[in-house]
Amino acid sequence: EDKVVQSPLSLVVHEGDTVTLNCSYEVTNFRSLLWYKQEKKAPTFLFMLTSSGIEKKSGRLSSILDKKELFSILNITATQTGDSAVYLCGSTGNQFYFGTGTSLTVIP
Amino acid sequence: GAVVSQHPSWVICKSGTSVKIECRSLDFQATTMFWYRQFPKQSLMLMATSNEGSKATYEQGVEKDKFLINHASLTLSTLTVTSAHPEDSSFYICSARDRTAAYNSPLHFGNGTRLTVT
Numbered sequence: 001e002d003k004v005v006q007s008p009l010s011l012v013v014h015e016g017d018t019v020t021l022n023c024s025y026e027v028t029n030f031r032s033l034l035w036y037k038q039e040k041k042a043p044t045f046l047f048m049l050t051s052s053g054i055e056k057k058s059g060r061l062s063s064i065l066d067k068k069e070l071f072s073i074l075n076i077t078a079t080q081t082g083d084s085a086v087y088l089c090g091s092t093g094n095q096f097y098f099g100t101g102t103s104l105t106v107i108p
Numbered sequence: 109g110a111v112v113s114q115h116p117s118w119v120i121c122k123s124g125t126s127v128k129i130e131c132r133s134l135d136f137q138a139t140t141m142f143w144y145r146q147f148p149k150q151s152l153m154l155m156a157t158s159n160e161g162s163k164a165t166y167e168q169g170v171e172k173d174k175f176l177i178n179h180a181s182l183t184l185s186t187l188t189v190t191s192a193h194p195e196d197s198s199f200y201i202c203s204a205r206d207r208t209a210a211y212n213s214p215l216h217f218g219n220g221t222r223l224t225v226t
Contacts, residue, residue: 038215042144042154086214095117096146096201096220103214 002027006089006099014107017079021102023089024071031092033065033072038086038101046074046087079106111135112204114218121192121225128188129221131202137182138204142215143175146199158185182207192225199223 004025013019025033032050036043047056049065049072056063060079065072076083086101111134121127131141141158156177157165164177176188185204189196199222203215 036152042142043152045152088214088217090217095222096199096217098217100216101214 002093002095002097004089004091004097004099006087006102008102009100010103010105012105012107013079015080017106018075018077019079019104021074021076021087021089021104022071023073023099025089025091025097026070027091027093027097029093030067034090034092035063035072035074036088036090038088043088076104079104081106081108112202112216112218114202114221116221117219118222119224121223123193123225124191126188126190127192127223128186129200129202129223131185131187131204131218133183133204133206133216136204136206136208136216138185139182139207141179141185141202141204143177143185143187144201144203146201146220152201155187160185189223192223194225197223197225 007022032048034048035046037046047063052065052067060077063074084104084106086103088098088101090096090098113132113134115130119127139160143155144152145155146152154167155170158177158179160179160182166172174190179185199220201220203217205215
């Protein structure tokens, strides 16, 4: 059964902390791994990963994919209260598969 | 866990015909469901918010007469692409939130429908 599993389900940290969000996947005909920040109604696209071992970086956020072990991580350094959100991991194969998300709360 | 089912998972239709896509919440009730379209850069664009028992709310630039949304029950919303054209070919995805969950709780996504218009 194709699936995407995220962990932890929720996380509470203090401003300035670094967090690592995990995403494992089992997807038939895997094409890409996607990270989104869920804000209001429409998720905001963060990264698309297709190749193993190549880190993608955007400001304080970075992500990497391991196609051998079938997982990806999303790192956020020097967290800010504005980073509080649900972070979604999704994978494209024959269909779209989303994880349940990790709810991140950053406390001032 | 909460499951959202979309049907069909893929469909091919001829230009000028209409296609209906269903989005069902299988083990929870949703007063609100969202419809998205995936564009080539993999970003999800919100098309409309489907409200049970009332008219859908469309985002700016989305033609409501072309993309008909009906939310007839607390577990079913449908998106009908009318008079489809090749440029409507895309991935259409729905999401829903359990009506008993907090407003900022995670949305549950369907697996998407790949529409190809020939």
